[in-house]
Amino acid sequence: MAVSSPGRKAATEKRRCAILQAARAVFARQGYASTVVDDIATQAGIAKGTLYLYFPSKEQIYLAALLEEARQLDADSRAAMNAAPTWREKLGAYLQVRLNYFESHQDFLRIYMSEFRGMFMHGKLNPEFMHLIQQGEAQLAQVFAVAAARGEIRPVNPELAAATVSDLSRGIMERQLRNWGRPVGPDDAAFALDVLCRALAA
């Protein structure tokens, strides 16, 4: 008569995660349009019908798969930046977190870079995503605002500086993804950090 035992709930949650992981793998490999719902089910080792027991639509799977990781990235980023004392280290932490995340979550980043970002410009986007992204840049801007107020960097428009950082970090990740020509590595991040430091130095 138990409507749902505790063990039941855990199993359900586990399966949910497995589905999302499978979805990320498939979407990363094939992109949203070329992915068929059955592909995801197969990758997850379940039947299509079962998928629809956990998610209402292909689109929702996609969104959920990305949102989960986006939250994590945001949290990691936030933690690392808060732990860093100086603006320079905070900046380094921001870049570092992204590089680390890249190592362990390529699927997510591939989807994010290759098609998700473009969604901003078209139809509506899940508000939480907007928030997450805006929040990320706002945090960065805050760092620069503080540093500028303290005279640690020259007085720049903090939002513009933050946007610059996010442009550069995106570029780095994109180059990692497609190894365009020569291999890119940590040099790339070091160069970006160097560029930023020189550009911002008081």
Next chain:
Amino acid sequence: MAVSSPGRKAATEKRRCAILQAARAVFARQGYASTVVDDIATQAGIAKGTLYLYFPSKEQIYLAALLEEARQLDADSRAAMNAAPTWREKLGAYLQVRLNYFESHQDFLRIYMSEFRGMFMHGKLNPEFMHLIQQGEAQLAQVFAVAAARGEIRPVNPELAAATVSDLSRGIMERQLRNWGRPVGPDDAAFALDVLCRALAA
């Protein structure tokens, strides 16, 4: 008996262009996936069947619509940079051309920014596109290589520097497209140029 009079050829070419322009408008508004071939035909004021007299498939329309503009942007860019004498002015020209292009070809840039770029990472891409893009960065890299050899800038990896420029210029255009929060304008480009100059100064 004339197989095709000269006036005929011109009319055909004109229609072809009209189709591509219509295609850009629609693709920019709705994205590739959400666009139905009939949308393009309607926008161009012709019937769907007629479209297929000029192009063999939806994908080819998309590619042709973008390739046309990409060639133009490349040409403009090349011309402006060649005309500029110093590395600094060449860099300014690169950014400027992109900003100008943005004014007059929003449709193209919207498609390019929001979904086309992501294609690099998935399936094959028209080789001419690869070439155009790689060539663009290579030209930029060349500028830096020369400037570094002359001691006009500090000795940086030219490819990395070029990549940085293209990351920043992309960021600018993207921010223009979605007026995220406050309006962005030429300040944005000026800031980017400033960042680059400071970062590269000998």
Next chain:
DNA sequence: TATAATTATGACCAGGTAGTCATTTTGATG
């Protein structure tokens, strides 16, 4: 104007896929 060639049309078709649901399997409970 009559004739023929070129160009345009849009109803139609074939293929493919998101989502459903009647049926089966699982596993908890007494």
Next chain:
DNA sequence: CATCAAAATGACTACCTGGTCATAATTATA
């Protein structure tokens, strides 16, 4: 073990859309 609710299944359907082609309109030629 018997019973039954919850979970899983996959064949099926309803719909959509890229591309075709027989027909019609247009334009050039004689």
